Amino acid sequence: MHAGELAEPFPVVGLATDVLTAARTMGDRRLPGVIVCEEDGRPHTILPGSQVVRFMIPAYVQDDPTLARVYDESASEKLMTKLSKRTVRDLLPEPQDRDELPVVDQDATILEVAAVMARMRSPLVAVVEGGRVIGAVTVSRLFEALFPQQPDAS
Amino acid sequence: MHAGELAEPFPVVGLATDVLTAARTMGDRRLPGVIVCEEDGRPHTILPGSQVVRFMIPAYVQDDPTLARVYDESASEKLMTKLSKRTVRDLLPEPQDRDELPVVDQDATILEVAAVMARMRSPLVAVVEGGRVIGAVTVSRLFEALFPQQPDAS
Numbered sequence: 450m451h452a453g454e455l456a457e458p459f460p461v462v463g464l465a466t467d468v469l470t471a472a473r474t475m476g477d478r479r480l481p482g483v484i485v486c487e488e489d490g491r492p493h494t495i496l497p498g499s500q501v502v503r504f505m506i507p508a509y510v511q512d513d514p515t516l517a518r519v520y521d522e523s524a525s526e527k528l529m530t531k532l533s534k535r536t537v538r539d540l541l542p543e544p545q546d547r548d549e550l551p552v553v554d555q556d557a558t559i560l561e562v563a564a565v566m567a568r569m570r571s572p573l574v575a576v577v578e579g580g581r582v583i584g585a586v587t588v589s590r591l592f593e594a595l596f597p598q599q600p601d602a603s
Numbered sequence: 604m605h606a607g608e609l610a611e612p613f614p615v616v617g618l619a620t621d622v623l624t625a626a627r628t629m630g631d632r633r634l635p636g637v638i639v640c641e642e643d644g645r646p647h648t649i650l651p652g653s654q655v656v657r658f659m660i661p662a663y664v665q666d667d668p669t670l671a672r673v674y675d676e677s678a679s680e681k682l683m684t685k686l687s688k689r690t691v692r693d694l695l696p697e698p699q700d701r702d703e704l705p706v707v708d709q710d711a712t713i714l715e716v717a718a719v720m721a722r723m724r725s726p727l728v729a730v731v732e733g734g735r736v737i738g739a740v741t742v743s744r745l746f747e748a749l750f751p752q753q754p755d756a757s
Contacts, residue, residue, distance in 0.1 A: 592630030
């Protein structure tokens with residue numbers, strides 16, 4: 450089985466996409482991150498949901514989460530306004546702090562996918578064909594393919 | 604909305620669970636990790652799928668993923684044997700290298716959940732009631748609750 454067969458459709462966003470749209474995409478698709486692509490479809494990096502959360506929550510509240518108890522539900526609207534004004538580009542770590550992008554060609558073997566995932570400690574590997582992202586392999590998809598349940602397992 | 608309402612059922616494994624079962628649980632439930640509990644149900648830590656993949660793939664192959672091209676599909680059976688012989692306890696990082704466990708009480712506010720997630724850079728926060736894990740809030744569930752799609756959005 451090759452990466453192209455393993456890959457599942459995965460939402461991509463652009464560097465100019467607003468952060469609220471990126472967060473809603475993760476919420477809607479129940480995914481822990483999105484792939485960020487260049488305008489020509491080449492993969493740029495991954496934006497993890499936790500990076501968005503770090504942008505949302507002020508540092509002094511991160512240092513003492515009990516401070517978040519004073520927020521009321523209207524905080525959601527304020528956060529939406531904050532996120533809609535910033536782009537994905539604004540949130541990405543500086544290039545020197547950014548992880549090497551986990552990416553494989555569509556003809557990579559399943560174990561090559563696993564090796565890249567292990568090397569980068571990533572729960573996700575982007576799959577490209579002709580340089581453009583065609584989907585991604587998640588760690589759970591990898592396990593599902595490598596270790597199918599026995600037919601008699603409950 | 605409180606953590607107890609946000610929490611979704613989340614698979615837990617024990618320290619003595621074999622790694623193959625843990626990996627299959629992630630594959631079957633399509634989750635990037637599982638919560639590891641003590642025997643009495645108290646949360647111990649999180650086992651990310653990427654940690655299992657790092658255990659699966661020898662270091663020299665991680666250093667040069669193209670070496671994985673020589674593996675054939677029978678590698679899957681060898682990996683299953685390898686993983687079935689080790690327990691979750693064997694794979695966990697040493698305590699000093701282990702992340703503080705992201706956990707909140709069931710009465711934490713949604714923003715307290717976000718603050719803990721941000722602080723720990725975790726895509727997941729375990730929710731406890733009376734010290735026992737009742738489920739987890741993922742980053743995508745958090746975004747879904749905080750930033751609902753507008754009714755007219757496509």
